[in-house]
Amino acid sequence: MDMRITLHLVRHGRTLWNEERRYLGHEDQGILVEGRQQLLALRERFCTGQFVRIYCSDLLRCRQTLNVILPDSTMSVIPDDEDPGRFIPGVEYDPRLRELDFGDWEGNTYEDLKSDISYRRWIDNPAEVTPPNGESWEAFCSRIQGFLTGLYLDLKELLHVEEALDTLVQAEAEAEAEAEAEAEAEAEAEAEAKRAGYGCGTQRVELDVLVVTHGGVIRQIAAATLPDTEFWETQVSPGEELKLQLTWDGERWQGVRLSE
Incomplete structure (x- = not known):
């Protein structure tokens, strides 16, 4: 199976330390109200998207x-200042997607x-100085690579589950067609199963995946x-x-x- 994905990498909304140009790694800050307003453009862009x-x-x-940009989220479009960043069911919250930990340099400027x-x-x-x-x-590059490999394994497992379900649907449809002795119904069932399936062999599978993360992580994935492509060549604003x-x-x- 030839797996191809469209990976939507979103950098979090603007924070106070982003505004002040301070190093922000594992420090757990929320986003500014202005940053939340800015994210509405992404929410609108994703309104027709289907992420596997x-x-x-x-x-x-x-x-x-994520609470702001996910169109089918039941969360408030613009969370208030006390919003704790609630967890959405079905989303994989992965610590491997954290920014680099700047240690004692957290909160400092150039x-x-x-x-x-x-x-x-x-x-x-x-690479030589920590x-x-x-x-x-x-360690940073290793965990990002671990996420990328895990992404492939996760999607591969997803496709195998879907293929198994499609095989079952096809078998039931064929059994029903045989019982009714209607060749036309059997042919339609097979066609429907083929349309629903992800396929096998060399058929190409295309999937959309959303990742909400940090600037350094996006640069390293690129x-x-x-x-x-060198790390510093990629620039994505909050x-x-x-x-x-x-x-x-x-x-x-x-x-x-696919975009700059």
Whole structure:
């Protein structure tokens, strides 16, 4: 089976530390009222979308973002200031989708840290320097890759379940057609089963998947799946979407940008 997906990567709405240009990793901040208003454009864009799977960082700002942009959510369109970022049934809240943990640098700005030699070395080569009490680049990349591999396995399991159900439907339809001895009904049942099935062999399966996460995670997913793409080449502002088309090549996702 040739699996191809459209991956909708949404960065959470704007927070206070985004406004102040402070490093925001695992600190659990909510989104600003203005950020929630900005997300309504995405809600409108997704009103006709059908996502086979929805994944979300478990941090508050991403949960609140999903509550706003998911059209069929029963949550308030604009949560109030006390909204806890309620969990939506059927959504996979995955801590692997968290931003990099900046450790002791959380809440600081470039101006605060620019005289720190370790910080300057980290800016130049994050793979070789880890923020004090923070997360190494290797650990960050590893968990993002773990999510991407898990995404394939999750979708593969979903398709196998659907195929099993379609096989059962087809068998029941054929049995009914044989009992009634109506060749036309049998042919129609087989055709319907084929239309409903995801197929097998080399048939291509195309699925839409929504991921609500953080800027660094989106950059790393793009770097891991798009040819000749460096981490810092991808820029997604808070409350905006990057859309990728990814195909599983047997070992990893390979993709192209569908939006900037």
